[in-house]
Amino acid sequence: MKATAKAHTNIALIKYWGKRDEPLILPMNNSLSLTLDGFHTTTSVAFQDRLTADQFYLNNRLVEGAESRRVSIFLDLIRKEAGRTDVCAEVHSTNHVPTAAGFASSASGFAALAAAASKAIGLPVNEQELSILTRQGSGSACRSIYGGFVEWEKGTKADGSDSHAVPVAPADHWDLRVAAVVLSSDEKKVLSREGMKRTVDTSPFYPAWVQSIPDDLEAIKEGIAEKDFEKVGEIAEANCLRMHATTLAANPPFSYWHSTTLSIMQAVRQLRSDGIPAFFTIDAGPNVKVLYTPEHEDIIRNTLQNVPGVHDIKVSRPGQGVSFI
Numbered sequence: 001m002k003a004t005a006k007a008h009t010n011i012a013l014i015k016y017w018g019k020r021d022e023p024l025i026l027p028m029n030n031s032l033s034l035t036l037d038g039f040h041t042t043t044s045v046a047f048q049d050r051l052t053a054d055q056f057y058l059n060n061r062l063v064e065g066a067e068s069r070r071v072s073i074f075l076d077l078i079r080k081e082a083g084r085t086d087v088c089a090e091v092h093s094t095n096h097v098p099t100a101a102g103f104a105s106s107a108s109g110f111a112a113l114a115a116a117a118s119k120a121i122g123l124p125v126n127e128q129e130l131s132i133l134t135r136q137g138s139g140s141a142c143r144s145i146y147g148g149f150v151e152w153e154k155g156t157k158a159d160g161s162d163s164h165a166v167p168v169a170p171a172d173h174w175d176l177r178v179a180a181v182v183l184s185s186d187e188k189k190v191l192s193r194e195g196m197k198r199t200v201d202t203s204p205f206y207p208a209w210v211q212s213i214p215d216d217l218e219a220i221k222e223g224i225a226e227k228d229f230e231k232v233g234e235i236a237e238a239n240c241l242r243m244h245a246t247t248l249a250a251n252p253p254f255s256y257w258h259s260t261t262l263s264i265m266q267a268v269r270q271l272r273s274d275g276i277p278a279f280f281t282i283d284a285g286p287n288v289k290v291l292y293t294p295e296h297e298d299i300i301r302n303t304l305q306n307v308p309g310v311h312d313i314k315v316s317r318p319g320q321g322v323s324f325i
């Protein structure tokens, strides 16, 4: 009863921002992401009769407390589904996701955990079932089951059985680059789970955000199909800015941006003024991800590296979905 799986993280081009059901993690809006090859998690799960409690090792260290409980609660879903509520697991997870790059390891982490645990306990491991399961660990993680461009359909059913990711275009459809710009300073931030809840509950801009999604989605999918970089970049950047605008109108208001975040946004706009197509997107943190096409690699790197407050740049290509090792 042992299995090992590998999953990559993803960057949202149309953001998931707000839940309609918190326990089941059902989103208010569809979202769309690109799975990235640069950052991944590998997880082994072994269900063993001799164990009396789950044991979770992250990067070879035994983890206890809230993080370990979150893994056990997630394994409970899998045990229940398999009719094996009696059996505990030893979980070994290795993260190749530098937290400084501003990617939540929860996306690759829960996708790899769902796949390894399902296989180890003997559940079917088709991608749609895995995506539904993974969603209940962390919403954005359900998109990491597939490679390339991926849409998370919010679904309409109250039990969440139609809220899962669907593939839009595979990783080899389009050779894009995503630079994760690592900032030198790391301030405490509003966690994404708390930030999206506060926004849903209090921001008068939130309904406008939800209303704006269908048009963005339709247009970005056209852009992806046509490999129209300007179209995809413009929509992704505008969608990101609209998401962040909702936080400024929340009560109490908040923003994920630092001064360096703004400097990088300005540098990307300047690149465009100089004729270099590049676009930014930002998640629930200060780090910026920059989208570009491979021929502009050198100028993008040089420009970003010279922005004061930038510590490092980690470049990804489109990545594959979850796999078993």
Ligand code: 2P0
Pocket (backbone or CB within 6 Å): 011, 012, 014, 015, 016, 017, 025, 031, 104, 106, 137, 138, 139, 140, 141, 192, 193, 282, 283, 284
């Ligand atoms: C996204 N984010 O689509 C958006 C953009 C942050 C901004 O998904 O509560 O860690 O576990 O479902 O998935 C971050 O939220 O939240 C996120 P939970 P998650 O990638």
